[in-house]
Amino acid sequence: MRLLLVEDDDHVAAALSAVLTRHGFHITHARSGEEALRSLVPDSECFGVVLLDLGLPDQDGYEVCGKIRKLTATPVIMVTARSDVRSRIHGLNLGADDYVVKPYDTGELLARIHAVSRRTVQEDPATGAESTALLLGPVRIELPTRQVSVGGAAVQLTRKEFDLLALLAQRPGVVFRREQIISEVWRTSWEGTGRTLEVHVASLRSKLRLPALIETVRGVGYRLVAPAG
Structure with a gap:
């Protein structure tokens, strides 16, 4: 490395x-x-x-x-x-x-x-080269190319959906406060953007077909729970 x-x-x-x-x-x-x-x-x-x-x-x-x-x-x-x-x-x-x-x-x-x-480095078995990726059970997040797949099937995400997923995935199990997510993903303050975050979380759960992947921590924020498999 x-x-x-x-x-x-x-x-x-x-x-x-x-x-x-x-x-x-x-x-x-x-x-x-x-x-x-x-x-x-x-x-x-x-x-x-x-x-x-x-x-x-x-x-x-x-x-x-x-x-x-x-x-x-x-x-x-x-x-x-x-x-x-x-x-x-x-x-x-x-x-x-x-x-x-x-x-x-x-x-x-x-x-x-x-x-x-x-959490970020996996060796490509074909070339032996290292590639930057987050691997969470069947979910693969390619950071440089901004591509996501579940069980090998590509999932199309918007820019903010990808940024949100990548942020949570970099520290699985860690609770991210709503204010912190808004600051890092949307580069703005919490005021008036809370509903936007909720909509993006719901969209990610639907597109990835893994509703339990992103857990809501009531009154605090969200955390990613890595699935098995």
Whole structure:
């Protein structure tokens, strides 16, 4: 797996790169936010995971995470000394898939990398190449091509339906607040758009023919329950 390590301390990066390389990762090291973003532009090298330090010399790591989310759905793990709950919540709300506090156990970091990558990376058996996809039982979500299939049969979704499904599918079992979904999918505030969200959820359930796939958490929001099979 190709991994983008965003870390301005060369000594820390060298030590971590050595460990990750021994475990089969191919490392690209970026020393700044700008360098990281250049590595992730369309048509550049495809990464399975981004390890993002927050204390970067040119930009705050939170800002970089937000920009990464606009470029790619590649999983982002924040690695930082900021251990307070508010910082963790802020990072996850910006789109990070996980948050690891320094100092950390290397074994735990490796486990977290594999955990987030399992949801997005599958090897094409014909070519041996990695492709970015979310696999949830019979549901396959191709992020780069924005294609969805259930049991191998293609399902036609609107742009917002796909964005909603992809958002929920990136963290199965996690409850997304209605306000958060509206903010991330529609890029607007909750006021006046609640009915729009309900309509899109109903449409997804109907088109996918899996009514239990998206669970309503009363008074809070929605979560995706991965089906078997």
